[in-house]
Amino acid sequence: MISISKPYIGNEEVDAVVSVLRSGMLAQGPKTKEFEKMFAEYCGTKYAIAFNSGTAAIHAGLYGLGITAGDEVITTPFTFVATANPILMQRAHAVLCDIKEDDFCIDPERVQRCITKSTKAIIAVDLYGQIFRYDELRRIADHRHVRILEDACQSVGATYHGRNAGTCGDAAAFSLYATKNISSGEGGVLTTDDHEVAELARRFRHHGQSEHTRYEYWDLGYNYRMTDIAAAIALVQMSRLDRFSEQRIANAAVLSEGLKSVRGIVVPVPREGTKHVFHQYTIRVTEEYGHTRDELAAYLKEHMIGTGIYYPKPLHLHPHFARMGYKLGDFPVSEQMSREVLSLPVHPQITGQELQTIIAAITSYAR
Numbered sequence: 377m378i379s380i381s382k383p384y385i386g387n388e389e390v391d392a393v394v395s396v397l398r399s400g401m402l403a404q405g406p407k408t409k410e411f412e413k414m415f416a417e418y419c420g421t422k423y424a425i426a427f428n429s430g431t432a433a434i435h436a437g438l439y440g441l442g443i444t445a446g447d448e449v450i451t452t453p454f455t456f457v458a459t460a461n462p463i464l465m466q467r468a469h470a471v472l473c474d475i476k477e478d479d480f481c482i483d484p485e486r487v488q489r490c491i492t493k494s495t496k497a498i499i500a501v502d503l504y505g506q507i508f509r510y511d512e513l514r515r516i517a518d519h520r521h522v523r524i525l526e527d528a529c530q531s532v533g534a535t536y537h538g539r540n541a542g543t544c545g546d547a548a549a550f551s552l553y554a555t556k557n558i559s560s561g562e563g564g565v566l567t568t569d570d571h572e573v574a575e576l577a578r579r580f581r582h583h584g585q586s587e588h589t590r591y592e593y594w595d596l597g598y599n600y601r602m603t604d605i606a607a608a609i610a611l612v613q614m615s616r617l618d619r620f621s622e623q624r625i626a627n628a629a630v631l632s633e634g635l636k637s638v639r640g641i642v643v644p645v646p647r648e649g650t651k652h653v654f655h656q657y658t659i660r661v662t663e664e665y666g667h668t669r670d671e672l673a674a675y676l677k678e679h680m681i682g683t684g685i686y687y688p689k690p691l692h693l694h695p696h697f698a699r700m701g702y703k704l705g706d707f708p709v710s711e712q713m714s715r716e717v718l719s720l721p722v723h724p725q726i727t728g729q730e731l732q733t734i735i736a737a738i739t740s741y742a743r
């Protein structure tokens with residue numbers, strides 16, 4: 377089976393974990409601090425704060441940006457539910473807004489129409505590993521005094537006109553979940569240049585205690601801390617990140633070259649000026665292909681090729697969000713994309729031969 381994702385763990389990660397276990401310092405400690413320093417340097421931000429998940433980083437980011445009960449936060453329905461749930465955890469309203477079909481990211485023009493007096497922030501997702509239309513969204517957000525939280529959970533290492541993922545917002549959240557481009561099993565990071573956001577996020581991670589005044593509770597907080605065991609893995613993975621990204625980009629180029637002339641298959645074309653790091657390599661299977669997306673996925677599975685559908689149903693069609701009054705037809709681009717998208721294996725451990733097997737299978741099944 378050619379799997380859709382395969383975390384790479386080498387001897388260095390194993391040794392790093394063993395050495396933390398032997399040190400006796402298992403919870404958040406010096407390794408976490410070292411990881412935060414390295415991550416901030418990599419992104420080029422003043423601060424990086426480590427968490428035990430990407431979801432926790434998004435939640436802390438919203439808290440740090442001052443999002444509270446009754447505020448409106450705009451995001452897209454074409455994302456993982458963890459983008460939107462933290463909005464609800466803050467008792468704010470999740471205002472959904474459709475995407476552009478060329479990059480699957482939030483459509484700045486539509487965002488403009490969603491902004492009201494109550495809008496406090498936009499969570500823009502770098503879906504599949506490509507940064508959203510930052511310049512357009514920033515112009516709109518600044519004009520309306522709305523802040524941006526970048527959901528960079530899929531885009532570590534991506535750039536947009538020389539700007540790194542992690543710097544395309546007032547704060548940005550990353551995930552180190554097992555299948556992400558780099559991983560610590562579970563984990564997350566918030567990056568920001570804003571001193572106040574960083575202080576608040578650190579406090580939020582630690583039951584509302586500031587790091588300077590222990591057992592002094594300033595506000596509601598959580599236990600969102602990263603362990604040094606996870607940080608030790610993440611530190612080693614950071615040293616592999618650029619090579620992983622280059623391999624993903626090279627694999628994507630091979631797939632696109634092989635698939636671009638297959639009728640009915642739309643291959644992903646990065647927008648001008650973006651470095652897309654292909655957390656997912658996602659094609660669209662349109663009517664002209666002659667088989668539906670689900671038929672192609674089943675065919676590939678029979679041929680031992682794993683695929684993924686991210687995401688089979690946009691958020692607004694799930695009971696959890698439909699309850700807020702959303703219904704079929706509200707976000708036609710997201711709805712169409714969830715019928716057409718299919719992600720193919722692109723991770724760094726795929727061989728050239730496996731890429732050719734994938735291309736051959738999709739080509740020969742076309743009608």
Ligand SMILES: *Cc1c(COP(=O)(O)O)cnc(C)c1O
Pocket residue numbers: 429430431432455456458459501527529530550551552553562563564
């Ligand atoms: C993975 C992911 C998250 C959440 O990260 P966890 O570490 O699993 O909590 C949030 N948003 C997007 C777009 C993701 O892909």
